[in-house]
Amino acid sequence: MNDLLGSGRYRIGIAGASGYGGAEALRWLVAHPHFEVCGVTSRANVGRSVAEVHPHLAGFYEDLTFVSDPEDLLGTQPDAVILALPHRFAAAYAHALRTVYPELRLVDLSGDHRLGSAATYRAHYDADHPYPDQLTSGDWVYGLTEQNRDRLAGARVVANPGCFATGAILGALPLARRAMIVGPVRHVAITGSSGSGAEAKPGTHHPERVEDVKAYKVLAHQHVPEVLRSLREAGLDREKSWWMVPQSGPFARGIFTTLFIDLPAGADADFVRDAFEQDYASEPFVRLREGTPRLTNVTGTNFCDVAVTVAEGVAVVTTAIDNLGKGMAGQAIQNLNLLFELPETTGLLVPGTRP
Ligand SMILES: NC(=O)c1ccc[n+]([C@@H]2O[C@H](COP(=O)([O-])OP(=O)(O)OC[C@H]3O[C@@H](n4cnc5c(N)ncnc54)[C@H](OP(=O)(O)O)[C@@H]3O)[C@@H](O)[C@H]2O)c1
Incomplete structure (x- = not known):
């Protein structure tokens, strides 16, 4: 070296x-x-x-x-x-x-x-x-930095998470850790066209999707097993299932995720909000938002913005990431920093480009 x-x-x-x-x-x-x-x-x-x-x-x-x-x-x-x-x-x-x-x-x-x-x-x-x-x-450490930071420090080979998986796991992690997830999680996530890579293909090519929204791989997306694997390691009951509906959005960058998570009977809204605050207060790339995150606040950054609303026994968690940033190259550099025992934020702390 x-x-x-x-x-x-x-x-x-x-x-x-x-x-x-x-x-x-x-x-x-x-x-x-x-x-x-x-x-x-x-x-x-x-x-x-x-x-x-x-x-x-x-x-x-x-x-x-x-x-x-x-x-x-x-x-x-x-x-x-x-x-x-x-x-x-x-x-x-x-x-x-x-x-x-x-x-x-x-x-x-x-x-x-x-x-x-x-x-x-x-x-x-x-x-x-x-x-x-x-x-x-x-050998391969799953590179969801916020979950596996200790294992990544000094690791040699890293499996960087999928972009949808990053937005979903960060939305569910505080509740999985506290065994607060009851029943199947409903997961809707809308992604921009850059998620399909640089090569133009029928169906994912930008002109095909620019004025349209559609679902695809309904209940069959390849990121679901890594989401479950990661959340089970965090404490999610093995019997829980995960229902994902990915959607193709008319924009180039970003993934907006919505999770509907049934809570245990009598769950307290303040407890749920505190869970997110406790887990993410010191996370450099996770920001808690009131109401809703916005894609425009995170595109071009390594941030994952998260909001949680609790009512009627359900937590609705929304997250926004740049699929090419925290969902891909940004998180890769966050992990590389850890591999080389550098401060995790090195080279990555830039704000979003739009309010
Ligand atoms: N796009 C996203 O939002 C995103 C997010 C997270 C993870 N990922 C994953 O990251 C990987 C890269 O995604 P991407 O969006 O950057 O893809 P991309 O834009 O299609 O780029 C693929 C790259 O791989 C090269 N390549 C293609 N086929 C190859 C082959 N058979 N052998 C060697 N090189 C080959 C291409 O150049 P040449 O054809 O000239 O070799 C190109 O440089 C994929 O596995 C994807 O699933 C993507």
Whole structure:
């Protein structure tokens, strides 16, 4: 590993840096005082500069050009690599990197290392995991920072949570910890088009959805198993089910989540609100809001804004995140900070762009 005191910075590689998540990691890392980007990959852009592929990054990364293969990325001598690749390919790339350099730190943005069994993976990702032993190896720490901060400090490989999962878990965590969740949780979440990645596809392409709202993968979204796994670790009863209705929204960035959580009989509204205040008062990237969070307050940031309303035995929790920020590249950098034992907020404390 490079020496922070000697080189001044840890060297970060980004696999899949021509896509949305990779571009967002590049944007955040411009201002990071202890990380520098040493290598970027894309199969379609080998030899091109970062600015050619991402014009908004012109003036930064002047000498950085894309490579493709794991060996070429390792040739740039990274201390850590962010994997911003489609699922299955992320696991294969991780395997190739770790075969040559077992000590390499990795943060995987894909769903390839979030689940605990090959059967669950197959059921939700419509494919066999290329390295199923990785799902049971115990190596990969689930990177929901607010839940697993202690395990992330000093970890080597991190499964960054899904974007929907981040908004949902942060909405339910204080109640799961206190066994305050009764009955199935109803989960409605509306996402922007950047959640589908940079490649235009029928159905998710922005012009197809810009003046429309629709549900998809009703009761069948692949993030539900990681939500349940995470909340069960926090204390959720194993018998509880989770009903999710994802929706496609007519905007580019952000996920707005609504959870309907049935409370135990006689639950006190003040107790519920206090639970959120206690758990999140010292969380640097979770902000409690009155009434409702708003996407415009969090886009371009690493914040998750949360509001809770209690009446008639139900807690309605709403959360807002930037799917590319706290839902992806921002949280990846939060986790990288922990891996390198840096203050968790380093390079990430910026306000939202709109009131
Ligand atoms: N978008 C979100 O809001 C979001 C949030 C959280 C997590 N995620 C997850 O993060 C990962 C990246 O998402 P994204 O939205 O950034 O995707 P994206 O915009 O489609 O970018 C994918 C990147 O991977 C490269 N790539 C594609 N196929 C590849 C292959 N077979 N082998 C190697 N490289 C390949 C692409 O470049 P080349 O084709 O040129 O190689 C590109 O750089 C996905 O697993 C996604 O599920 C996405």
